[in-house]
Amino acid sequence: MTSVPSPGRRATGPAKGVRLFELDVLRFVAAFAVMSFHYLAASKSLWNEYPTTLFAPVDHLTTLGILGVELFFLISGFVILMSAWGRTVGEFAVSRVSRLYPAYWFAVIVIFIMYRFSGVTSFDPKLTTGEYALNLTLFQGAFDVGHAGAVFWSLWVELRFYLLVAVFALFGITLWRCLAFMGAWFALALLAEYTQNDALVFLFQPRQAPYFIAGMAFYLIHRFGPRAAGLLSWLFVAGGYAMGVYAALERVAERVRLVGAKHYPAPPPAVIAAITVIFLLMAAVALGWLRWLRWRRLMVVGALTYPLYLLHQTVSAVLIPTYRDALDPWLLAAITMTVSIALAYLVYRVVDRPGQRWLRARLSALLPSSRRRGGRGSGRSAPPRRPVPAQSREASVP
Template sequence: MTGAAPRETPREGGRLAELDLLRFTAALAVLAFHYFIAFASVWGERPAELFPAIATISGLGILGVELFFMISGFVILMSVWGRGLGAFALSRLVRLFPAYWVSVAVTAVVYGLTAATALDPKLTLGEYGVNLTMLQRAFGVYDANGVYWSLWVELRFYLLISILVIVGVTFARCLVFMGVWLLAAGFFAGSEQAWVDLVIMPKYAAYFVGGMAFFLMTRFGPRLVLWCLAGISGGLAVSAALERVAGRVDRVGYAAMPVPGWAVVATVVGFYVLMAMVALGWLRWLRWRGLVVLGALTYPLYLFHTAAAVVIVPALRDTLPPPLTALVTVLAAMAFSYLVYRVAERPLQELVRARRRRGTPVPAEVSGASEASARREAPGQALSAFPLATGEKASVP
């Protein structure tokens, strides 16, 4: 297996536009969960009672972060293939931090200079400074924004995959890495030990491994061993999702989050089906250029939709009907996200491209326009996204 040869892909040097679409869909799912289920203090009452027709599907948006993790497993393995640790680290720094720093600053301004109180983590200036490192959870500091918890998960995934980068990424080593991680995640499932959650991440490991398996199918073909890894990870993923959603429902009540177990299973299985379709090339017909823009919006939208809701919804909820208030808030969040992309992210990307044109060596993945890039020069923002708080308290995943 060490000598497994990659198959020819029809879009070598092209884009996986379908991943742009999936990433944007995951971001909208997270937004829907927050706006129409979780943000009771923003609306002043239960969102599920304000939007009963979409309560169940919005509740399933809690799993949008799981889709982000699957996509991250796919694109991060793609980005490290044939590259060194330094290039990988630089690419993650460039992709994750510019918009993130703006997000921390905006959150601090919203709670420090406005009358906004909903979802306020009540941090000191120093704690906001710690948040700038993205390592606040390692220091026992609350997240300034509830969605930041998933970035901590992403960072730990990057550290784990760095081991693979150090020893050298090959097909066989990927299989060993994925198999050992899945075995550990299954063995320690349900463990309350802090080190297990920190290192093995049994609640989320299956999603990353599933995404990696589907990338390997894209590169080497749909081999039986990869289907087996995907299937095992899918079983663990369903179990973890049922536990996470059930925990949320138990805390807030079924009326506040009317999500049945069968819908959770169907959603996670749907994620795996969609990623399999990407790996098998069944979604190559997606060619709309606007998907590139949606891909660019994804990470900023994930980071800024909470601040938009905290500021806009309380200002409009007593004047406009709930659906119109929600629509205005969503559009404003998307507009601001695009502005952040143009001002904070795109200039850095153009700077990197300029350095490449001048002949300065730069990791190829740093210059990609979005994480959906199918170039072997790699993806854009990792999901980071991705992605989502399961409750209103900023520090609770």
């Protein structure tokens, strides 16, 4: 049986300062897939007819763009474990809050202003001012309040994953504890799916858990090496894949039932193939097969993904209904995508990046002084801290 390293065993992997540009690429691929899904396959209200009819030559691809979110969850499992390893809960919370909220706050405010003070109607969440204010917390899902942006549901899923990892981090993250945590979560997710108990489903998210867990397993393989990570890590990948295929088939089937296979051609074999490709790409990252991606501009491509994910539907709500009768649909879709990417880059430079720095500095000041000086300050022994790739500390959300 493949040996598993002790918590103190030196991890293998990239040296300090090495950025995983391949994750930046995959993050953008996921966001572009979701954007293509919304523009070219999903939003009948934008075009006044089924977009798969307008864009029939690519409908078998764009309908699968819905699974870009599943790729985001896999990446998140990988990066969040990497981010939490060797950190206190406070440090982890600071990293997540500062990464998640600045661009999100901006998006909520833009959406509020747009629907209150313009004639835009597409995707209007029809929220009260108080409900928009609650959206600023990102906890609106806990109070059964609608999301200001349709894509925000996945951030609520991510946030609950962060909370689970924060609780786990209280005990100190080691390889063995990580495997135990993943095993317990997997079992509870299966139980939640089988029983459909509301509390279990809320806590353990059975339709999303397999991607997070498999992503964590991929990180262990990346950190410790494919042999040293142990057979259990690969079993979690296999289990996550099997359960992930089931979850993806169910999610796509709901969409097909809603509009019909004629207007949403996404047959089960295509869904299985898409999930297989997603897992193979993450395996390639974990095994280092994509390390040849070293173009530094890819870092910016990855960084603008989050504001692109947050705002692309808002851009389409303005542009497509306004110009759909005047422009060729292919040209209009291309223009809308270009504007969305340009706006995302602008938001990244003007709002997201400086906002993260500002918020991180102020939240870090609230941590115990011993932590800010680099001491442990926790009174417990912690696993040795391995140098972590530069991007891992902050970049995890879309």
